[in-house]
Amino acid sequence: MSSIPAKDWKTVWGLLTSGMYEHVRKNGFTDVVLGLSGGMDSALVAALAVDALGKEHVHGVMMPSPWSSEGSITDSELLAANLGMETFTVPIAPMLDAFEKALAPAFAGKERDVTEENIQARIRGVILMSFSNKFRWMLMATGNKSELAAGYCTMYGDMCGSLAPIADLYKTEVYQLARWFNEREGRLSIPQNIFDKAPSAELRPGQTDQDSLPAYDVLDSILHALIEESKPAVDIELPGIPREQIERVLELVRRSAFKRLQAAPLLPVGKHAFGIHVHM
Template sequence: MKIGVLQLNPTVGDLTGNAARIRAAYEEAVDGGAELCVTSELALTGYPPRDLLLYAGFVEKAAETAKELAASVGDVPLLLGGVVKNETGHGKPVFNCAFLCRKGAVDQIIRKSLLPTYDVFDEARYFEPAPAGAADTNLIKVGDRKIGVTICEDAWNDKDYWDTRAYTHDPLEAIAAHKPDYIVNLSASPLFLGKQGLREDMLGAVARKYSTPLVYVNQMGGNDDLVFDGRSCAFDSRGQLTARAPGFDEAVVVVDCESRNSVADDDFSREAETWRALVVGTRDYVHKSGFEKAVIGLSGGIDSALTAVVAVEALGADNVTCVLMPSPYSSQGSIDDSLQLTENLGIEAITLPIGPIMEQFFETLAEPFAGLAPDTTEENIQSRIRGNLLMALSNKTRALLLTTGNKSELAVGYCTIYGDMSGGFAVISDVDKTGVFALSRWYNEHVGPNIPEAIITKPPSAELRPDQKDEDSLPPYEVLDGILALHIERHMSQREIVAAGYDASTVEYVLGLVRFAEFKRRQAAPGIKLTPRSFGTGWRMPLACKRDL
């Protein structure tokens, strides 16, 4: 059987635009010989629609749009991811569903059973799960073939694959009891680095377990802090991979599960995945938010340089403006490196010295500061002056301000709220400092040698006081990032991290910084999720608390 995989990049809430995109992909797949076409999960609304689902008018409009789209579907059925009102009068008001559209109408509705409520997922807030014993309704007929339909999480609870399961119920097991000829899965599975290997291993194991070919259709593109990498795939009844759609790109692929199809070449290295996710996430956030251009403060350091090259790749050189704001503490080398970077990239550079503005600030504050020694207050004023200038340029030119802080800085608060944290999108906020160095070197080797070597090799510095270095305030980044990874991504306590081999006083100091910086992260711009646990919707620490860890 030939199944059309519609791997698309929807915009959340754009029902009309998403429907048009789905219709065009459906027609392309039918022309390619598809006997059934399948979208990703919630393709019509875009994923995740979040609190849009609390508005009954949106849910009703989504259902109406599904019916309108179904009216254009011919003899080849379309499984369309969407939402439908819960008419039972019990439970949550909405179902996450797949509409079976054919011959001009919605012929059947399949409801999602397992609703994830971990990490970035909060589906139980909105959706009612499919009723118990719904396996019969999760089967469709296409000609003489019987197809089991699952929606994302419904395929992720196999008791023989996972050591521990999130749910007691396994929809796939119930469907498999009906001996389907094929299993399809409509998915909106956001990226974390290395996730595709897990997906393919798990889905292949399921296909092999039930001796049933399986087709997995994933969303592609960036929505808010999430990036969906696509990479839809198919497996034969032995669990062998027979097809894979491209990563980080839209695609319409017609697959025959039992035959070897096109398996798109891919680079699963950490740097390649990070690079493509940053580019797609930045491009989609800027464009889906209604912007075309971006502005970046360029310091001469590696973080702002990496942010600039991502922005140029995502938006084009003509749509990126970099601003140099040297202070009396800025080195000539940093200024020269910044200008060299903008020349290499072919982007506009604006220079706005902040020395005179600093003098005015210090003069105004001289009386209330009398008798008080200079400290980080004066350093932060410099950062906040720069933040004001950048926001002014953003407002005047309708260019989205991209912040340049990395995950290490955000974790320990080595950043200035209302200063360098100002902006609309934090491009590298889930890339730690050691990752920034690795990705910058990878970029120069694989994309273009545009980042000056001096930026990569010089010791990191905020340049807010004479001869300042990051390591004056922080442990070496390889130590800092090791501690942070154990604490943030592996949920280790202070005692456990020390037992892993780190110096006790260093661990105590670092975790103290993490606790104290929580209020800054709560006010930070959204960024792109790359790791299993990033700062953003998946990080839900209390603000006013004491953490006995």
């Protein structure tokens, strides 16, 4: 388990919903749009948005790729039904195929790698920005603090958005807040399967976040010591976590600073938030 101290989740929820409402309304918007992936981050942002703005003002877009699991759609549909929000489905396979064919001459002889994975994320960013422009809905980015700190995010892809509501919550905290929300509701508004499945961007067959990152409880413990406790890297020692694991995370944080400079504004709920704060 993560060593991060528990927050007062009722207070955090209030800060996030009031902050979202104020940011959206002060910028002249009434509605928001977000991508629904079937994962926990987008589920929590959707729940926050419905609470903050009302279900009629929240719109979700599902964008399945050739590697999306059936659960990514069915879990998103169940979530949306539970929350009462509108959804759209825009498959990205034709667009991905067009990009790959267009780039094939230039990429001849090169192996598939993160490039093709990031193209998927950027296609989704274009689709979401198109909904935002066409309907004048503010786009919500759904990334969390763990991803932003470690650079596990795609510029001009999943980082697209005018506000990143949960970007000051570590991944383990995202799950804790989601559990609190379900307890408050007295039902599984966020479906159980979203809690149970392994976190994944589904950018290649069988992918999980832990292919690229340490387990989130380990990652978040290291990040908390580095960011919240402001410990010098050389002084971070955590029981059961090898030094090489700590050094790996520190390197991820160092190498991804340029991404954080371009992150969407966030709603601060802790003492040390990355990125641009929205003052409430």
